[in-house]
Amino acid sequence: MTIELINPADLHDPTGFGYSHIARVSGELVFIAGQYDSDEHGHTTSEDFTTQVDRAFENLGKALRTVGLDYADVAQLRTHIVDHNLDKLAILGKKIADLWGDRPPAQTLTGVAALALPGMLFEVDAIAVQ
Template sequence: MAVEISNPAELPDPTGFGYSHVARVRGELVFIAGQYDSDAEGNPTGTDFAVQVDNAFSNLGIALRSVGLDFADVAQLRTHIVDHDLDKLAVLGKKIAALWGDRPPAQTLTGVAALALPGMLFEVDAVAVRD
């Protein structure tokens, strides 16, 4: 496998928060730009945070499949949440668990005041690996 996920025993287990400490990769790196909840014209479709998270990850999946990859090939995520709080972290954690189970990729979450477009509440970009 091109992505090996690990969590050193000397560090706290982060998987309950939807990430792993280390992603070791072998192969070609593929960078996926920030994906968000958008319609065909690129506008956010709603104001529900959970729906925006689902749609952003759906769009990430489309981008990955367009180059012959899938979620299992993701080594790192960067997530951005407008007005981040623990409730939003729980929504994100559930989505990460649904996609990666107990082997989530490395991730950095940033709480932000705003994103690129009005109405955007969530954005995710990724680094994936082709073996």
């Protein structure tokens, strides 16, 4: 079994933060590190929760496309919400429905007090199948 670590050129360089965006295992499973509302330097771009969710999933899509996959190839999501509440859950639920319709991947949602960087309100990581 081999592990290939990939950091797409159109996402920020995460190595200074201590992770890689993608870990492809034996060419079958693809692990996507937590994606968030990050610009090309790894900084958040908005204080708005909905905007952060949209940008995080946009970045997830970039990571997936880098290895020839798309949202339909995602088997599992793990989502993390700062100060989770039902309003935020509704925003996330709408985004999941927009991307996966009536066939969403397995998902675990964790409400947290804080995420890795100041200003981060949402993060999503994924396991996809090639």
